[in-house]
Amino acid sequence: MDISTQMMWIIIGGTIVTAIPRVFPIVVLSKLNLPPLVLRWLEYIPVAIMAALLAQEVLIPNDEYGYVVGNLRLVAALPAILVAIFTKSLLGTVVVGMVTMMLLRTFL
């Protein structure tokens, strides 16, 4: 249970550079009356960033698979998408996604 000087500075510095982009916009922009155009732009951010993060997770190759060939995540994504659309349950989506992945890894 000790802390090295190097780690202490990584934690302090990392916290600062992470907290600034997290805290600054919500504190400052919530005080302003943003123009309608900016508000409309901000409304697209959730869909855009979730799609981008998903693409980064599922569609960009890593050391295990390529874009399509051998891409187990792409296969596991299909039942997860269907469950999300038809049940609208986040928990259901996560569980079905994980179970599909487990089965794929076990039997392939």
Added chain:
Amino acid sequence: MNNKQMAVGEGVRVVEESDSFLQGVKDCMPTVFGYLSIGFAAGVIERTAGMSMLEIILISLFLYAGSAQFIAASMLVAGASMPAILFAIFFVNLRYLLLSASIAPYFKSFPSWKNAIIGFQLTDETFGVAANHLIHKQHAPERWIFGLNITAYVNWLIANIAGGFFGQWMQNPEAFGLDFALSAMFIGLLVLQIIGRGRYRRDLLVMANAIVLTIGLSFVFSDGLEVIFATILAASIGVVMERWI
């Protein structure tokens, strides 16, 4: 779950129930698997990188960001310099600018110190849950958002500690499909967001643009910058296309 009922505006009791701290805790539950698996993996990697339990606890409490903790740990192993590690953390977490800005208009009535706490506890997953909630409610109940955020925060800490402790005995978490929990989470959040907004043509277009742009930009950028640029571009295209679709 009872968002539909609320949207209709039936009865004050239902609204009050859905505003509670406990409801925030419940709404956080679907993210628990994702956080547990990612946090566990982070704890394992942090431990392997030579961090002490105290350091794992501190980095989880203060940095509180999965991808950044992974990167810090793997760069430590690779012997990277401290400025290089901080620079990487900064870039990976720069996307929070967009998440934080996106929810800002809903928090006008809160004092700055509360917004600072909410911002500090912002993560991809809790943002997704909150954004889905905001489509229906148009405002964020204070107790609900703290219920959501504190659950995620505690879960993250526990997962990291567990990874640090038990990591050496759990050789292959992928075998249980744990590595897909995060992706499945993003799938669920994205689908619910699109269905909740009900603006299918525009949102599907923004989604498709974001996906294609992320893949395209991944040839040029890395460390999460491709996600940031793809998001900015896709949202901008969405606003421009509103005139035609």
